[in-house]
Amino acid sequence: xxxxxxxxxxxxxxxxxxxxxxxxxxxxxxxxxxxxxxxxxxxxxxxxxxxxxxxxxxxxxxxxxxxxxxxxxxxxxxxxxxxxxxxxxxxxxxxxxxxxxxxxxxxxxxxxxxxxxxxxxxxxxxxxxxxxxxxxxxxxxxxxxxxxxxxxxxxxxxxxxxxxxxxxxxxxxxxxxxxxxxxxxxxxxxxxxxxxxxxxxxxxxxxxxxxxxxxxxxxxxxxxxx
Amino acid sequence: xxxxxxxxxxxxxxxxxxxxxxxxxxxxxxxxxxxxxxxxxxxxxxxxxxxxxxxxxxxxxxxxxxxxxxxxxxxxxxxxxxxxxxxxxxxxxxxxxxxxxxxxxxxxxxxxxxxxxxx
Numbered sequence: 001x002x003x004x005x006x007x008x009x010x011x012x013x014x015x016x017x018x019x020x021x022x023x024x025x026x027x028x029x030x031x032x033x034x035x036x037x038x039x040x041x042x043x044x045x046x047x048x049x050x051x052x053x054x055x056x057x058x059x060x061x062x063x064x065x066x067x068x069x070x071x072x073x074x075x076x077x078x079x080x081x082x083x084x085x086x087x088x089x090x091x092x093x094x095x096x097x098x099x100x101x102x103x104x105x106x107x108x109x110x111x112x113x114x115x116x117x118x119x120x121x122x123x124x125x126x127x128x129x130x131x132x133x134x135x136x137x138x139x140x141x142x143x144x145x146x147x148x149x150x151x152x153x154x155x156x157x158x159x160x161x162x163x164x165x166x167x168x169x170x171x172x173x174x175x176x177x178x179x180x181x182x183x184x185x186x187x188x189x190x191x192x193x194x195x196x197x198x199x200x201x202x203x204x205x206x207x208x209x210x211x212x213x214x215x216x217x218x219x220x221x222x223x224x225x226x
Numbered sequence: 227x228x229x230x231x232x233x234x235x236x237x238x239x240x241x242x243x244x245x246x247x248x249x250x251x252x253x254x255x256x257x258x259x260x261x262x263x264x265x266x267x268x269x270x271x272x273x274x275x276x277x278x279x280x281x282x283x284x285x286x287x288x289x290x291x292x293x294x295x296x297x298x299x300x301x302x303x304x305x306x307x308x309x310x311x312x313x314x315x316x317x318x319x320x321x322x323x324x325x326x327x328x329x330x331x332x333x334x335x336x337x338x339x340x341x342x343x344x345x
Contacts (some may be wrong), residue, residue, distance in 0.1 A: 001336055001337070002311055002336075002337050003250060003334050003335070003336060003337070004335055005332050005333070005334050006243055006244070006332055006333050006334070007331075007332045008239065008240075008243050008329075008330045008331060008332055009329060009330070009331055009332075010239055010243075010329060010330050010334060012232060012235045012236045012239055012254065012328050012329060012330055013232075013235050013239055013326065013328065014239065015235060015239070016235065038288050049311055057337060094291065097228070098231070100231070128228045128261060129228045129231065132228065132231070132232070132328075133231070134258070154307070154308065154309075156261075157261070157308035158259060158260065161259070161308075179236060183342065189309050190307075190308075190309040191235045191309065191310065192310075192311060193310050193311075193319075193320065220295050
């Protein structure tokens, strides 16, 4: 009996990335652009989707809802008569805290891809794990709400770097908070220099049209950031 | 919980390369930009490796420093913070030299063959 060293030098997430590429090929062949929407719990992902998707015509959008358990978010989207599929991660070790490529792959048969231009995947609310796992998306959007504080880019650099667009939500609350927007943007530019950003309020609708325009442009492949 | 999924991914990679041999060491390199806690990773690895070919294998975590370089002035520096601003010519266009790693570097496996041990 003896020991042998085997050199590997391989990304630990290679297996996930391989499945993500397979998902991407399936999305490409169906001509569907895919957005991976990520944020902390309560940052307003579902509320923003409700506001944006209500008036997204002519784009045909669908939603894949990722949650540890339950279908509360999917029910909200279904009220808009938008195709929605719920994906629960709650099996095994208390439920996965993110979606990975394989989970998304398992949901593909339930999605009416042929009838969609755009699929928005609402990830599980979490500021760390979703950033590690590609799912075959064209672009990643992260939402940071002003109630979370201006230090978040410094605390969660992985997430703030793993995105092509940062949405700063709940700006209607700015007058009531100590949130220093300039400081937040300074931190954001330190962590992810020049990343496109949008300020909006999903609740009042202020700034939401710019997000719709961004989604339309992505769906039309006019600007493909990723 | 981040580390649980990553520990599973590391186990998957190590098991695939072990090709049925018992694994005694799994060595990984992790950069600070991956926000992985080495202690937590070792803890979860021990759990997910039970009843696998990596049971009782030691997970060695080498932490790689964040090294940055300014594309504009060529300055290179090591950073404790995830701040991508050149200290010399702010803001500069900064590239990452090291610090984004999350890779399985090597494994050590037990061989029962009679060939002469290597390395």
